Amino acid sequence: MSKPIIATASLAGCFGCHMSVLDIDDRILKLIELVDFNKSPINDIKNFTKKCDVGIIEGGCCNTENVHVLKQFRENCKILISLGQCAIMGGLPAMRNNIPVKECLEEAYFNGVTVGENKEKIIPNDEELPIILDKVYPLHEIVKIDYYLPGCPPRADLIWTALEALVTGNELNIPYELIKYD
Amino acid sequence: MSDKVKFTIDGKECTGKKGQLLVDAATENGVYIPVLCHWKDVEPAASCRICTVRVNGNYITACTTTVEEGSTVENDTPEIRDMRKTIVEMLFVEGNHFCPSCEKSGDCDLQALGYLYQMMVPRFPYAFENREIQASSPKIFLDKNRCIFCKRCIRMIKDDQDRNYFAFKGRGNHLEITIDEKLAAGMTEEQAQRAMEICPVGAILRKEVGFITPIGKRKYDKVPIGSDIESQNKKGGEK
Ligand code: SF4
Ligand code: SF4
Numbered sequence: 530m531s532k533p534i535i536a537t538a539s540l541a542g543c544f545g546c547h548m549s550v551l552d553i554d555d556r557i558l559k560l561i562e563l564v565d566f567n568k569s570p571i572n573d574i575k576n577f578t579k580k581c582d583v584g585i586i587e588g589g590c591c592n593t594e595n596v597h598v599l600k601q602f603r604e605n606c607k608i609l610i611s612l613g614q615c616a617i618m619g620g621l622p623a624m625r626n627n628i629p630v631k632e633c634l635e636e637a638y639f640n641g642v643t644v645g646e647n648k649e650k651i652i653p654n655d656e657e658l659p660i661i662l663d664k665v666y667p668l669h670e671i672v673k674i675d676y677y678l679p680g681c682p683p684r685a686d687l688i689w690t691a692l693e694a695l696v697t698g699n700e701l702n703i704p705y706e707l708i709k710y711d
Numbered sequence: 712m713s714d715k716v717k718f719t720i721d722g723k724e725c726t727g728k729k730g731q732l733l734v735d736a737a738t739e740n741g742v743y744i745p746v747l748c749h750w751k752d753v754e755p756a757a758s759c760r761i762c763t764v765r766v767n768g769n770y771i772t773a774c775t776t777t778v779e780e781g782s783t784v785e786n787d788t789p790e791i792r793d794m795r796k797t798i799v800e801m802l803f804v805e806g807n808h809f810c811p812s813c814e815k816s817g818d819c820d821l822q823a824l825g826y827l828y829q830m831m832v833p834r835f836p837y838a839f840e841n842r843e844i845q846a847s848s849p850k851i852f853l854d855k856n857r858c859i860f861c862k863r864c865i866r867m868i869k870d871d872q873d874r875n876y877f878a879f880k881g882r883g884n885h886l887e888i889t890i891d892e893k894l895a896a897g898m899t900e901e902q903a904q905r906a907m908e909i910c911p912v913g914a915i916l917r918k919e920v921g922f923i924t925p926i927g928k929r930k931y932d933k934v935p936i937g938s939d940i941e942s943q944n945k946k947g948g949e950k
């Protein structure tokens with residue numbers, strides 16, 4: 530039987546969740562025995578080359594590009610996992626959710642204390658740039674998500690325990706210390 | 712006539728005193744009933760409903776009910792656990808709870824209940840309400856994003872003339888906790904500390920002492936909320 534295939538992506542996240550995946554230490558050797566990786570920043574495969582079994586996504590959706598990638602994952606993966614607080618509830622990027630986008634952009638490009646000179650008052654709007662959304666959305670408010678692994682970042686042991694249970698089909702028992710929202 | 716009352720919680724024989732609140736009697740018998748608004752010997756607010764139990768088949772809040780001879784109480788059943796989890800989820804989506812940036816994280820009762828009931832994601836959509844932070848008092852921040860309207864601060868934190876520092880403002884959707892800024896200017900260290908301690912969440916925080924306890928040493932890092940109560944429960948109670 531062929532190995533399950535995993536794809537991963539970081540949307541509006543800080544890559545901390547991916548770091549936590551690497552934090553499973555030498556168990557990563559066991560992981561690559563159990564699974565194959567497709568599209569993922571870990572191996573730098575940019576596009577899906579086949580259908581995957583499990584998609585793991587860090588970060589919420591803050592712009593149109595995030596939504597596009599998320600939908601691609603939904604189409605190409607049988608199971609989708611929201612990894613971390615940002616994917617689950619928007620996380621720290623969602624702290625802008627009750628500030629109007631206009632105000633956010635003006636703070637970022639005109640008024641912020643770290644902004645350099647911007648005499649012409651330009652907010653970048655090249656058509657190559659993804660458009661920022663009115664707020665940061667949790668993944669499950671955009672596509673169907675099958676499983677959630679909370680944490681900021683999720684503990685490496687949580688990721689390992691959950692992935693192992695998922696690919697081996699063993700029962701999942703999560704110890705108390707592994708479910709955290711920080 | 713003795714004022715002892717005998718009753719059962721999830722089949723366990725318990726003893727209480729006549730007129731005693733069920734939630735307090737349960738604690739004395741080593742049974743944990745979760746609370747967010749209740750505080751022993753303070754007039755009940757019964758606003759959070761997390762202490763809901765089933766007494767002789769009827770749902771009722773354990774922080775407003777007194778123990779009755781011979782009554783049968785259901786507390787930790789799958790059904791009641793799921794109901795409590797639902798309440799926790801509603802509280803999470805109703806406020807703005809960014810735990811990774813909250814000073815109360817690890818010591819927060821709401822968060823700890825999320826851990827206890829293994830809330831992975833709330834089943835309701837996030838409201839992302841616009842709420843402000845009142846930071847003008849010299850000793851504390853009042854972060855309205857995290858208030859769960861338990862009313863503890865209103866009921867318990869007063870000055871020496873019995874005046875309230877905290878109050879509710881508005882109604883329904885617009886209800887918010889607020890602080891009397893003039894009065895709060897004279898708040899003592901002890902009052903500020905007490906206010907922070909009785910607030911079940913991170914809505915009241917003392918200034919200049921944030922993130923003082925390292926991760927791993929905080930109240931709920933290693934043990935679930937209620938385990939201090941349940942550990943007095945020598946026989947049974949293990950799950
Ligand atoms: S008050 Fe509790 S639940 Fe809310 S953000 Fe702080 S730690 Fe999280
Ligand atoms: S500020 Fe804290 S203590 Fe006061 S009502 Fe809100 S949650 Fe309760």
Ligand code: FES
Pocket residue numbers: 745746747748749756757758759760761762763772773774775
């Ligand atoms: S503790 Fe009983 S209603 Fe809040």
